[in-house]
Amino acid sequence: MPVTVQSTAIYLLAILAAVCGTWVLQAAWRFPARQWHLVLLGWILVFTSLYVWTLTTTTDKGIALGIAAWVMIAVLFLLRSAMKSPVRAQRKQRKIKAKSKEGVAISMPKSQIAVNALTVLTIGPLAGLAAMLMSTLLLCLMQLVQLEYTATIALTMIIFPVFWAGLAVMLGYQQRLSTRLVTVAVIGLGSSLCLWLVS
């Protein structure tokens, strides 16, 4: 947008809405009991800011500008919170007795090292392979129902890392290595089977 009095006013309005929205959210946070009306007002102002940013340019770039501006404003509010809070005097540290005689961490048994390595392998490449097969299956299913191709490829490109991340969290959430291995095997083999049937 060319710089004019009107455009400057719109930019300022967008920034002001974001600042006010964040200020209201912080005010709501200060109350001991949840103040839903203030929380709602705060988010309305933040989203209004995003809308006003779209008036300065196209929708996609406007929203991106609005989010970048709002995150900066939120960080400044955090900085202000930090500067205003008193510096806590550090408690006198009590000497904590080390769990081992040498005062350093007890070294891990070889079996635990193997379990940890297999866990990383499961969450890493194996989960990645399973996620890739799931994503490809999703693409094939979307093509079966004749969704527009570029939309399906874009969605698949987004879904693949999200699937991988979700799987990694799910596997890390589980407590036993055997459960993790079974989970990733079921998902991976199941996706492969479905892919073979569909394609």
Add this chain to the structure above:
Amino acid sequence: MQKNSKTSPNSNRVARSLHAHLIIALSLGGLIYILAVTGTLSVFNREIQRWEQPTAPEMGSISPNAAARAAKTVFESEETPSTHLYINFPQPDLPRTVITTDTQAFFANADGTVAEKEHFPWTQFLLDLHYYLHLPQVIGLTVVGALGAFLIAMSISGFMSHPRIFRDAFTFRRGKGLLPMVDLHNRLSVWTSPFHVTNALTGALLGLATVLAFTIAAFNFDGDIDKVFSPVFGEEPPEIVGKAPIANIAGPLKYMASEYPEQPPTFFILHDPATAGQHINVIAKHTDRLIFGEYYNFSASGEYQGNVGISDGTIGQQLIGSVYNIHFGNWGGLLVKIAYSIFGVLLSVIIASGLRIYFVRRNQKGLYAPKLESAWESIVWGTPLNLTLTLLLAVAGVLEGLGLVMLFWIGLTATVFAACIAANPRKVRLILRLLTGLALLITVLLHGFYNLNNSPSLAAYSVSIILLAVAGIVSLPTIPLLRENATAIGIDTLGRNN
């Protein structure tokens, strides 16, 4: 993890989410940290290029005839004809014209004569580190893309293990110790999540696209990878063998200037130059959009054949076309770049503080691991130190290419080993910070000395000033702390004697 019958479902969920968060952090935190630091620096890769090679000719624009003259001169000078001929046009943050072939790149003067060769070894080293971790291209892209996916996983598990996310929304205690560090980590993670989740996702998208394309092609297109993305970026015309005079370069550029004056060209690509099958793409910027640009296609004679649709085609095309700019922050000028660099620094702080919290908690339970803790500190501060050392030697003209790669990785490994031997995390942190500051100072002074007779641009001066400022911020606070350490027995922040 032991089961506790008295544990509520909520605290069990938090504990297990934290466990998932920890597994990823411990196994991949170092590499994700390197990506965060190099990504932050890469935001200003164009400014760093201008700093590294300040003598290259700069211009606001170049005429179509001059660009064509320069391109033909470079093409005709090649012994083996190039399969592609590129013209990179001046941009606001990189006001230089570059003619690139398969094997070399030259700057062009505004009158179309050819100037010096493109030579910014450190910027190239930095970009290769961020894009590929210096691994072979497809493997490196895939590994880096996977790390992006794991950063998303860290965000998911982090949110799941943060039950007081609303109650603590603006809590930020100051001081030393565990609680202020936890506040720093949690508050920054939550409030900058729109940035780091988006960047992790777009980075993963870019990195994993190739390996995903292989799989999709195998199941859907009989292994033909070109068919996966051709509906998005346009199909390659069929190859026609045989020689021909070089295509009309100025014609398409003049057409763009007259028909699309609001869309300045960023790249001119001549495929298979001087062959019967040669064809032209002009990539032009849409400054009001997030897309990297639109492809305008021309025949060899300069006849316009339509655009691909990145700007006005399907939603999928426009979305995919926006990924690159969203990731690298080059969609909104200098202010957006500054915002991205601040967010990148904050992401680096989040990662560094996360593992510090882990070590403090271990120490509180008596499970001291000074070697491991020192190793982490050596990655946090060894990365900027070794990046600075590579910059210093590149500026000095001593190393480039593979030499810089080896120096960085061998240097970082040696730093980690030395830190493990020292087994004193606080001392490691202070010494590495001081060395980084000193190395930065020497680099800037050396660069200034070598360019005494040149007239660097404002961007180049700005880089020097920022490097000096960073040197001061990083190293000056360590001097009084190192003096204390020099006289006392090494006592770290938790009161342990080392």
